[in-house]
Amino acid sequence: MDVEETLKTDKLIPLESRTIIHLLLINNKICEAMVHALKPFxxxxxxxxxxxxxxxxxxxxxxxxxxxxxxxxxxxxxxxxxxxxxxxxxxxxxxxxxxxxxxxxxxxxxxxxxxxxMDKAVNATQESLLHDFSKEELNTLNLLLNKF
Missing domain, CATH: 1.10.10.10 (Winged helix-like DNA-binding domain superfamily/Winged helix DNA-binding domain)
Structure with missing residues (x-):
């Protein structure tokens, strides 16, 4: 997900702001997917x-x-x-x-x-969201997120 492209801006967003915006956009995408998965229940x-x-x-x-x-x-x-x-x-x-x-x-x-x-629907959604990541990449991502 390219932050500048998503926000439709030609300006380069400073790294710190870009990082927070990126996390917020990803959080929104995850929340929307989870709401969709749980809606039938x-x-x-x-x-x-x-x-x-x-x-x-x-x-x-x-x-x-x-x-x-x-x-x-x-x-x-x-x-x-x-x-x-x-x-x-x-x-x-x-x-x-x-x-x-x-x-x-x-x-x-x-x-x-x-x-x-519900677990079945949520697990399928999680797999869909994370399908482009290897286990190693997910471990690395979690290590980086632990710094928060």
Missing amino acids: DVSEQQFNVLRILRGLNGKPANLSTLNERMITKMSNTTRLVDKLLLKGYLNRIVCPKNRRKIEIRITPEGSKALEQ
């Missing part, structure tokens, strides 16, 4: 992330704080994400009767099944 990237976090806990419950800490995109509307997934039947939420602020959230069997299907 009627879930957002953030909802998908919540489901993956809960699956990764292997049946252990999570609370909103745990989910927020592990989210790829940090946000304050985790409660809303959980509520939407509850309506779909993908999560269970248990509120402690003695302390209403203490809640336990788990993925349901229906949520796990749906997540397996």
